[in-house]
Amino acid sequence: MTLLWIAFALLLLPALWLLVAPLKRARAVHDAQRDHEANDRTAEQNVAVFRRRLASLEEARERGDIDAARFEEDRLELERSLLEDTERLKRAPLKPSASGRLAVPVVMLALVVASALWYQHEGAEGDLALMGVRQAVMSDPQGSPEMLIERLEEQAARQPENPNVWSMLFPLYRDSGQGDRAIDALERLIEIEGRHPQLLAQLAQIEFFVAGRRLTERVQSLVDETLEKDASEPTVLGLLGIEAFDRGAYQEAIDHWRRAIAGMNDPGSADALRQGIQIAQQRLGQAPEGGAATASQGPGIHARVRLDEALAGRHDADTPVFVVARDMAGELPPLAVARLTLGELPADLVLDGRHAMSPQASLAQVEQARLVVRVSAGGQAEPQPGDMFGQRAGVAVGETAGEPVEVVIDSVVE
Template sequence: MMLLWLAFAMLLLPALWLLILPLRRATAVAAAQRDVEANDRTAEQNVAIYQRRLASLEAARDRGDIDDARFEEDRLELERSLLEDTERLRRAPLKAAGAGKRLVPVVMVLVVIASVAWYRLEGAEGDLALYAVQQEVMSDPEASLPELIRRLEAQAARQPENPKVWRALFPLYRDSGRVAEADATLTRLLELEGRQPWLLAELAQLRYFAAGRKLTPEVQALVDETLAEAPGEPTVLGLLGIEAFEQGDYEAAIDHWRRAIAGMQDPNAAEALRQGIRVAQQRLGVSPEAAESGAGLRVEVRLAPELEGRVPDTTTVFVVARDMAGELPPLAVTRVTVGELPLTVTLDDGDAMAPMARLSQVEQARLVVRVSPSGQATPQPGDLMGRRDAVPVGEADGEPAQVMIDRVVE
């Protein structure tokens, strides 16, 4: 943290120098202005012009071109014009070159105070303190999980409005079995960040297991609220799969878990759900090998050159196979990232989202590939998309069908 403040001080030095710079130049500027005013001959030129015009008026009167009344009128106009020109040339006396220099230190102090106050209000000092604590504990070979939790709890007391502190505490409470503290942490996060679907899903899962794997009315309300905002939220779908499995509804469990895998980013969690799917298939009397063999599609996905660089490499790409009539749920779904393209993926019955809709049920499929910056399974404006219709479904090791991502969803 000391290095940070030293860096801020180094940045403030040029700003303070710019405040002092006008004073250093003030003497030279004042001398130049005095020279300009001393050598100014504008007033003399105005008087000479007045005298020439007055002489012309007198000559015109003597020749009889104008009468005395017209002469007096024009002479008064000349005098008025001369007075106005002279008035405009009047200058206020120059102040001393050092005038106002006492105000500069005051302004410098105010700049420093305002900068520090602004950073404390809008800066990331709290995040840096949190990061420093985490790095310090992790680099200590004698540090322990309770020590990390204690240090983070101290940070939570110092900066209770920082959601990142509570985000760091939640998994530590959860994984160490401190359910009440984990629940309170999620509740605090909901207060700070609003009722976001992923927070509601985590709270629903925590209370589901705390209730002994029972879908209580309180947990059901959280599940319903989450699905209303994010129908593909993987944590809640995984929870519903567990509940269906516990109730012996293995087809529903498989359906929920496959949908959860489609929106899941953690490969370890996805593999755990695949294991659960295999167990559910065995309970149904279907061997996993039989369920995942047979008809399939190999899909070669490419991004059009004109769209390259439009989204980060970590952006999610959904590869989806659907029936030609569009009457069934997706027959197969897999998820990759833009950085992996170009890529050839294999879709088969193991990638189905529901037991009643699988690739082996159709002879032709429609392939839809969508790049989703939001990571949502439902299309959003700005998504990139590619499509290919009437692709024959054959052996999973057949020739790949090429799909080019070449247009933007409006």
């Protein structure tokens, strides 16, 4: 920022010089004007011309060329012309050359203050500070996403009305598994920028995943508002496709995903939806579009989920079961999420890139993962008392053609 203000000062110097330069010439201009006025003979010349014309009129009257009435009329015209010429020659008293010198520094100060205030209001000082924070963290040998979040939170406290600080914090919170903070950051961004369809769609998406891929009343409200503003918004259509797929409405999922692909600019996301369409068509017993669907998308985990016999009969068959793959350190958001029902257990499934919650977090980023399976009686994203769960750590991520890794649901949340 210091270099920026130095640059501003250098740019102001020519403008300030233009204000000061006339003061150096003021004395010479004053003396030249005074000499000009002192030696001006214009009034005397006008009087001499008047006298000559008046004498000519008198001679014309004496010769009889004009009568008395014409003489008086012409004489009055000459006198009127002389008065007008004399009036124009009247000058105000010449002011001293030092007059007005105090106004120059006042104007200079006003120029500097006005320039600084204008930049504070219209400039991008806050964005430069954000860029400086990002560069400082990236160049720090111990730089990390946590450090960047901490520094950006400091900037958010200093410039809470800058939308860019919230747009930077939102994906960092999301990718680090801080769903609630990601929602808060996105809501703050919407307050500043307005309820644009793209922002509402992102808010609906993150709330959908935080709620355990459930279409809550809050998510549905955001979806409705987004589609009212933009009926072809791809993020919301992709979300609706996921929700339909999870409840087994495969044709509905296909329809939503096809509409989403039509409005997408990201080839990677579009390819992921095409993979989903192929799987949905397989579930419907249809021939997949573009040939057979691949068994997996990228490295993944082949898992088998079963319920311990001691816990059988505790919940209904349609109770949702969430299968979640997380990184071993627990620093990233869920890498893959799949949904089953209790009645489908035991079940084999493959977790891979198709089950990623976002492009920034997938199984392709890790070599080992921790599988967590939870039977959610209330369908909530967070564990509730009475939920049943099982987990297994250190599961290798890679080829999915081999024997499945078994995860047994054998515990109850107290």
